[in-house]
Amino acid sequence: MPLIHRLVNYVAMASRSSAVVEIRSRDADRTREEILRAAMAEFAGHGFGGARMGAIAERSGVDKKLIYYYFAGKDELFLAVLEQTYADIRAAERELHLEASDPLEAIRSLVAFTWRYYLAHPEFLALLNSENMHRAGHLRRSRRIRQMNSPLIEVLAEVLVRGEKTGELRAGIDPMQLYISIAGLAYFYLSNNHTLATVFGRELMTAKAHAARLEHMCAVIVGYVAAPVAPAPRRNPIRLCPDNTLRSPR
16 A cells, blocks of 8 residues: 555544544543532432432433442542532633622622522532531542632622722722622521521512512622711711810810
């Protein structure tokens, strides 16, 4: 066979081989994704302790042995699920483009996004509840979790600095504390809605109740971050004596 033909055949075989590897790689990625999503539903529904690998295999339509091929065991699978849930919310938050928004509007957007995301993804809250019961024993082993969360705090810090410079936001706000407050206002309401509804005798999960809660959350957070407005001067202001005792105006 002429050399040119051998070269053509070699290139063709290499291309087919590369295509097969790519297809197998795509299949492997798809299988892993199916396992993760099935595990997410199982862990969210039953917690780490109650979830069963056999049930995850049934949900994903994958042989149980294949799950152990991708993930060494239940602990590793649960950690992968937690990392995926955080990756999902961080990816959705990036779509807000907070760095390009007016500072006060950026914070309003983050409040609304957090509330609506938690409503749309109850599995996220359920997984957090389960991991907190285990004192974050799985997340402590994660090499990715801090890398995923740091950019959000950095962007929020940049928004706060911009707002402080323009006079729109007050100074000295800790971006991590602010984010925890935003998340907490949404998380507590939703994770405790059954007990709260029973204690207060009010339905908390209607569309009207959700809208009212979001309005309240925005008012609380905006009221905290907004730069204080100087009060109108009093006609007869109360003055402080040198010894810091109050003295009525004459």
